């Protein structure tokens with residue numbers, strides 16, 4: 001959680017910054033929609049259509065306004081708890097961490 005709060009999670013924008021990848025594209029968006037979008041923390045948590053199902057669950061639990069606000073996700077106890085559930089449900093970090 002501390003890692004994600006500071007943007008230090010192994011998604012592609014981070015990997016590129018540390019030269020572990022040549023680009024920061026979201027592989028899901030590139031594969032599914034042919035769009036080149038950087039996979040940032042914002043993209044992963046708030047935008048990437050790949051995780052719409054998991055995000056809908058987050059919205060259902062927190063209410064839409066809270067679920068689309070990174071500040072509230074990171075800085076409230078309930079937001080943090082549901083954010084961790086979201087991260088787990090998407091399996092994105094497990095994939096990145098191997």
Ligand SMILES: [Zn+2]
Nearest residue numbers: 026028029048
């Ligand atoms: Zn994406």
